[in-house]
Amino acid sequence: MASVSEIENIICNTINNYIYPENTSGVLLSTINENLKICRGWPQEVELSKDLMSSSGISWIAVNQQPGQTKNKTRYGRQWKTFDTNDLFGLSVDNVINSSCKVEFSGTALQNGLAGIVISEKAYPVVVQSGQDSATVTNNIYELIKSDYSALISIDGSTITSQSEIVVKGFCGGNSTMYQEISRLEDMFCTSVFSPSIVARDNVENAVIESLLTSDTLSNATFDRGIINFQDRKLYDNNLNANLYRVDIMWSIEFAIISTISCPPLLLPSIDVNSLDVIGII
Structure with a gap:
């Protein structure tokens, strides 16, 4: 059933499969020529700094729920469905x-x-x-x-x-399994990009946006989850020589909390x- 953790996992997997698609060689090959790591939650500060300052320059994508942005929806069907x-x-x-x-x-x-x-x-x-x-x-x-x-x-x-x-x-x-919506929420999700350069940040940002907006999974509603919608982006380029260029990309998704019975x-x-x-x- 749809939940915040499930949606975050879908976002992570969608981005990962876009940048590192499966191949027969068994070696991860980036389609955007940028090395990166993807995680739910925030990266550990020491590891992030080490990756950003490394000679190869490794970017990070962190997927999180945006705090204080949950909206309770009241317009949804209450009938039981199969x-x-x-x-x-x-x-x-x-x-x-x-x-x-x-x-x-x-x-x-x-x-x-x-x-x-x-x-x-x-x-x-x-x-x-x-x-x-x-x-x-x-x-x-x-x-x-x-x-x-x-x-x-x-x-x-x-x-x-x-x-x-x-x-x-x-x-x-x-x-048969029947389900009924008992609540519907709209939540905001943030994909934060941390990169060692502006060029790398832009490449990763473009990949994130394209992967999520073209995803068959996220572009098609299911019985308990709506489609993904772009909401906003915020730049944080104020770290001077720290090799940190960051952009937060916000997305909204509706999902239902459901009750099920076996009939x-x-x-x-x-x-x-x-x-x-x-x-x-x-």
Whole structure:
């Protein structure tokens, strides 16, 4: 979920991948011909001074939350929404064609969910735990229904079979994760550039701005985070002979604080909302 630390990490990784892209040589090669270090928080003063005064001249980029700039937003949706995921359940069911009295389960559950069968419009659901195979799930279902149909329903591995006059239908599905925004904030983030020369500072600043504004990750909103926006820049060229040329570049990003719940799938034919027996099974 979006947070200040996650956004700072994204900013650091985006800048790093732009300046030091992956290559087959296994050696970090700067695309802007400047050596630099990137960190969250502030660099240690002794190390920073040593790098700036070194013969090679190493720049630093520090990523921080700008204090006192957090804004509370009030205009956002309060409704519950479903995460858009393509996660497979892993377990599947085959209501055998041309045979309304046989149900076959197969596979292994890759996430939590529900499975069961329906007999005479009554559902017999069981909770499925991640890692359970079809035989285990089928046996759990059979244990649930055998008291009602002990002489009419049989089990063979992952297959449940009924006598011809009893129609059975199987179902299964993974749980869905729902989320709701409970707060939305706009925060200011600062990318501070420390360089040993004006030329180096300008090169690094241009790389920072271009990398963040062209980033696919930061230029596209997600369910819990907005896009990055440039806000301001401030120069600090007052260190005379200390080999320190600094510029702070400010960015704003909105992000949501969310609450999540895991909901079982809607699989059953009917629900008695007044029955305590079906609470939690929807």
